[in-house]
Amino acid sequence: MGAILPVFPLGTVLFPGLVLPLHIFEERYRSLVRDLVAGTGDDPHEFGVVTLRHGSEVLTETGDDDEAAEPDAVTPDQLFEVGCTAELRQVTELPDGRFDIVTVGRRRFRVLALDPEPHPYLTAEVEWLPDEEAADATAELLAPRVLAAFRTYLDLLRPDSEVLDQVPDDPTVLSHLVAATAQLTVQERQDLLAAPDTITRLRAELRLLNREAGLLARVRAVPVPLSDLARPNSPN
Template sequence: MTARLPLFPLNSVLFPGLVLPLSIFEERYRALVRDLIALPEDAPRVFGVVAIRDGHEVAPKDATDAAAGFGENPAQALFTVGCTADAATIGEHETGGGYEIVATGTTRFRVLSIDATGPYLVGEVEELPEHSGEGAGALAAGVARAFRTYQKRLAGARERTLAGAPELPDEPSVLSYLVAAATILDTPAKQRLLEAPDTATRLAEELRLLRREAAVISKLRTIPAVDLTQKAPSPN
């Protein structure tokens, strides 16, 4: 079964269960938000977040015109698997002329086609179910241990103390998405994790990546000051 979904291109990947804050100022996305606000109160206010493949940067907390420059075939500039975002909170920006949104990732989808004729992109999408896969439980335990090691080495490389780290979730799929979001990886690597055919495959890839990254960090005196894992994102 397919559905039409407003699309919000970003230069980052949203995962199910993770929170996404957005500041909306560009007119086409203000139009998208106005359409969400106009929905009946009991209707879900959802849109689709899709990562941009090349060259168009849109910071999640400072959104600009992500669709501009995509040309006649925007599908070529976007990854085909994204995540539905539920806009639980929508408020007008305190300076006026824009909106502040706090959305939460819910389900993955595949983009089948894109309609660029309106004020913002709209995709024909199909939902991608999350399958467990073989051995997800055992892999989850290994990923949790590897992620804790990764966090400790990352904190050590920054000469910081890892404090207040929350308990990791027991459910393998929830763990897989949280680790995917919290690990410092480039957009293509995160996108591959989002697109994994099942939880077990995602966890196996994360275990490989975490071991590699922890080994690299242990050999470095300092690392870039991108503070993404001092505190892991909280799952919904």
Template sequence: MELLPLFPLGTVLFPGLVLPLHVFEPRYRTLIQHLTELPANLPREFGVIAIRRGWEVGRQSEAADATITAGESLSLYEIGCAAEIRQITELPDGRFDLMTLGRRRFRLVGVARNDAPYLTGEVEWLPEPKGDPDREGELAAGVLSAYQDYLRAVRADEDGEQLPDDPTVLSHLVAATASLTLEDRQSLLAEPDTQSRLKSERALLRRETALLGQIRAVPVSLGDLAVPSSPN
């Protein structure tokens, strides 16, 4: 078990993905100041964890993931990802602009009691088990094909996109870049391994591509669909 400062957000970070942040709240300014004071040989990292309810996001629907209650006004999902600060710019008024990189997943076991104004989590690091290379390659090929179909449906063109060959890297990239709900992204982050994540992504991408096809087949504008019908 380790202690990790937490940065609750209304988003999900995946390993290997970049997350720029603008830090303006006093409690998180203090967090960044504490990290900059660490010895140079220690990683400057904090835990990005999605908010289920409270603070920066409004009330959301319940999902299957566990909830950690961090006070009466905030509840967090159980699985998060450590963000390592790669670039930091301190602004004249005390705010910070950060460039961070997702490193490794963790499970939030509880919230530690201390005097810091920001949350500190008791976490355990989650492994990324190595699966059967042939099976992972087969699943990655299926996700790659489904993702290309999804991109064509989104962009309405035939242009392809260069994507990584590594199944784990691909699984994280697709999870972070496809237009999914926070609950969908959180579910993908919580998958125990690459194979499980790829299987779920293939199903999600097929669902989203089919929905996009149905929307384009409706013979009315999207603006008309957004207006409630009158009971009269």
């Protein structure tokens, strides 16, 4: 049997090492935050972030994708299988009982089944995915190519970007940063999260970044209607 983990169904994909701030207003998830804060022992105070296949199903107070969907409304086929835990790093309780929290992605998991036992918030049986091993020679060779493609892409997208002010040395960290930052569809981000290793993720990112840079260059250089170059946008 796998581990039982509280989960947030969100309209975004969380990657290990990336920061995710959330505004918690629904009572059942206030309860989750209180339970995590009250937890004891050395275990990390974390919950799972699982991406909804359709961002429109995310329920928020303001209409933004920063709050979990109603647990009773979520079925397994509405969720992607692979998620990432969010570890609590900062919790601010507001006067009306809501919370502003800051989390950091920690470890990947696969959802085996939604937990049928009654809980105040959604829980699932999960299995932990293996930690990615230290980058080998192939990853070390791929990382500079991906970084160069990412710089080209960002220069075309937003030249004043500060994303690469501090470039991570580790190929795995770089692969997660690129996946979380590039303007990709939810499916593309999810595929990158579920990639079995850093090499696979970097190769996929190199292909995606070259595609995106080519598209941006065409939009700037060719006077054609944008609709002719349209593709689905990420709801993130």
